Amino acid sequence: MIDQRMADSINDQINAEMFSAYLYQSMAAWFADQNFNGMATWMTAQAQEEMIHAMKFYNYLIERGGTVLLKQIDSPPTEWASPLAAFEAALDHERYITERINKMMDLAIDIRDHAAKGLLQWYVDEQVEEEANATDNVEKLRMVGDAGNAKYMLDKEFGTRPVLFTIPVSAAD
Numbered sequence: 001m002i003d004q005r006m007a008d009s010i011n012d013q014i015n016a017e018m019f020s021a022y023l024y025q026s027m028a029a030w031f032a033d034q035n036f037n038g039m040a041t042w043m044t045a046q047a048q049e050e051m052i053h054a055m056k057f058y059n060y061l062i063e064r065g066g067t068v069l070l071k072q073i074d075s076p077p078t079e080w081a082s083p084l085a086a087f088e089a090a091l092d093h094e095r096y097i098t099e100r101i102n103k104m105m106d107l108a109i110d111i112r113d114h115a116a117k118g119l120l121q122w123y124v125d126e127q128v129e130e131e132a133n134a135t136d137n138v139e140k141l142r143m144v145g146d147a148g149n150a151k152y153m154l155d156k157e158f159g160t161r162p163v164l165f166t167i168p169v170s171a172a173d
C-alpha cells in the first residue's frame with residue numbers, strides 16, 4: 001500500500017499535468033486564432049503529451065492501491081502578447097513542473113519509497129527533454145524576431161510535429 005503522503009503528492013501532480021494540458025491547449029487555440037496553425041498543432045501535440053503524463057501517474061496510483069482524486073483544474077490564460085511570449089510562458093511552466101517533480105523525488109527518498117523513485121526517475125528524465133524543447137522553441141522565436149517571412153517558415157516547421165490523435169470536427173468526418 002502506498003504511503004498517503006506519496007498518494008497525495010501524486011494526486012496533486014495529476015492535477016498539475018492536466019493543468020499543463022489545459023495551458024498548452026489554450027495556447028493552441030490562441031495560435032490558431034492568430035493564424036499560426038503550425039504552432040497550434042505543436043501545442044495540441046504538447047497538450048496530448050501532458051495528458052499522457054497525467055495518466056501515467058493515474059495508472060500508477062491505482063496499481064499501488066491508492067485512490068485517484070481528480071481535483072478542480074484552474075483556468076489557463078487565454079492570450080499572450082506574441083508567439084515568443086507564449087513560448088516563454090511554456091518554458092517557465094516547464095521549469096515549475098521540474099521543481100514539482102524534484103520535490104516529489106525528495107519525498108520518495110525521505111520516506112524510502114523505492115518503487116515511486118523508479119517512476120519519478122522517468123519524470124526527472126522527461127523534464128530534461130521538456131525544458132530542452134521549450135528552450136529550443138524560445139531560441140528559434142528570438143532568432144526570427146519580427147521577420148514575417150521567417151516566422152511563416154518557422155510556423156511551418158512547428159506544424160510538422162505529429163499529433164498523437166486527431167479529433168473529427170463533425171460527426172460526418
Ligand code: FEO
Nearest residue numbers: 017050053097130
Ligand atoms: Fe508534463 Fe511538460 O511536463
